[in-house]
Amino acid sequence: MTTLNVNGKSLSIDVPDDTPLLWALRDGAGLTGTKFGCGIAQCGACTVHIDGKPVRSCVMPVTAAQGKAVTTIEGIAADPVGHAVQTAWRKLDVVQCGYCQSGQIMSATALLKAKRKPSDADIDLAMSGNVCRCATYVRIRAAIHAAAATLA
């Protein structure tokens, strides 16, 4: 039994120790907003925050998250930056198919928490690990700028 702090709540999850955090969240905790994309940290769909920093949950063992604050897409709106990002996402209608977008929002939030006024280059570098098959990259970048403007 693994105990995790997810979105401010303590959860006991019955999974083997080497289970990737992603599957502990999806199958163990029922938090299915975090997506499985590639399973080898190549696409970013599974991005969650550990102590406020982005990580790819598909290759991180669940035991590595014990004792730390895990934030998923279900809990990111409680963060003012996360809320601003989600608001900008809706306002600019960023999403197309949507599959990658929870990971995109988690990465965008992490960037804005670390850098409130990122340049285009900052955004391109920070978001380069999040792949979008619908190629919504232009709207993603615009939405990050829009969120940054509301946080200024």
Added chain:
Amino acid sequence: MQTTLKQRMALMARRIALLDAMVIAVLLLGMATTSAIAAKKQAPTPAAAPADSAQLFEPIRSVIQSPRCVNCHVADGVPRQFDDSRPHAQNVHGGADGKGVTGLACSTCHYTQNPAAASGPHAPPGAPNWHLAPIEMVWYDVGARDICLRLRDPRHNGGRDPAALVHHFADDPLVGWGWQPGGARSLPPLTRPQTVAAVQAWIAADMPCPLQ
């Protein structure tokens, strides 16, 4: 009081001279700054070293220029991958401190240990303190003599004296990952104990370097 034409001409001449001096100073400062940046990016001025007639450095070179080591000792801030040392996928950069850029640190994907075998042979490997080597310690696409001279010089080997160099090869967890890379990754041509022994033999011979 009115100034004469001669006085005005003299004042103008002094102003022009002052302007010239300022322009020259700015140019010189710019040249000095450019030179300093260039010096930081380019290879260090080679220091003298004993000739390596016994080829004691070659075993060390063969290890540190193997993909598991050299892929993170790069000059352009772009990590390399696989045995052909291709640039890291996803346009990854090491950033100012070699630990990634704002919002995409190396630790986003590389944890403190290799992933479970179930993740397959190409999931991101991991070790403590995953980061690129400082630019002074570039080994990728550099000749054997240059690497040897860098390794001898504390200004270009991370400030390490001979004992610290041995410690780097023998005990550093991130260096040790090179011999336990996980997945299907190739290993350096020598084992870690063999490498440490080679470094010790090289140091005992006063760190000789090949001629090129």
